[in-house]
Amino acid sequence: xxxxxxxxxxxxxxxxxxxxxxxxxxxxxxxxxxxxxxxxxxxxxxxxxxxxxxxxxxxxxxxxxxxxxxxxxxxxxxxxxxxxxxxxxxxxxxxxxxxxxxxxxxxxxxxxxxxxxxxxxxxxxxxxxxxxxxxxxxxxxxxxxxxxxxxxxxxxxxxxxxxxxxxxxxxxxxxxxxxxxxxxxxxxx
Numbered sequence: 413x414x415x416x417x418x419x420x421x422x423x424x425x426x427x428x429x430x431x432x433x434x435x436x437x438x439x440x441x442x443x444x445x446x447x448x449x450x451x452x453x454x455x456x457x458x459x460x461x462x463x464x465x466x467x468x469x470x471x472x473x474x475x476x477x478x479x480x481x482x483x484x485x486x487x488x489x490x491x492x493x494x495x496x497x498x499x500x501x502x503x504x505x506x507x508x509x510x511x512x513x514x515x516x517x518x519x520x521x522x523x524x525x526x527x528x529x530x531x532x533x534x535x536x537x538x539x540x541x542x543x544x545x546x547x548x549x550x551x552x553x554x555x556x557x558x559x560x561x562x563x564x565x566x567x568x569x570x571x572x573x574x575x576x577x578x579x580x581x582x583x584x585x586x587x588x589x590x591x592x593x594x595x596x597x598x599x600x601x
Contacts, residue, residue, distance in 0.1 A: 451465055468497065502544075502557075502583050504556050505556075511533075516534075525539075527569040532580070538572075543580070
């Protein structure tokens, strides 16, 4: 009799454990956040692929952007559920400005966080700075740079390199490389 009782108790414990695991798995699935918005294919009009931008964006319901600045400095901020997710900048500096100064002095990239430094890019897991190669030399000799910052968390270096390379390449084909001012405006998507 005691063997039967021990077996039935063991079966009961095993069934309770299985039911508990199922409930935990179901509640974890239902609380798992999802991306309910479409990933944009630009940073306020400067083309980047959605696939390059997606890893920098959190899950959430809504995405919108703001664009502002002055003729030589334009900032685009992407918000997800009213929190800044990505901050990007295109800026013109006087002739002779260099990537290192822009990254470490003006945009506060932490030197100890840098994972890769190339001729045209300085990259960490949460920020990247690029030096734009304008197709035609600007008459004023200005240098053009791009900056992208992921505001929360980090991604791998190849992801940051991919987005800064796309953003920098797109900037090289934009009006920032001409004598005209870079327009600023607000937009909500």
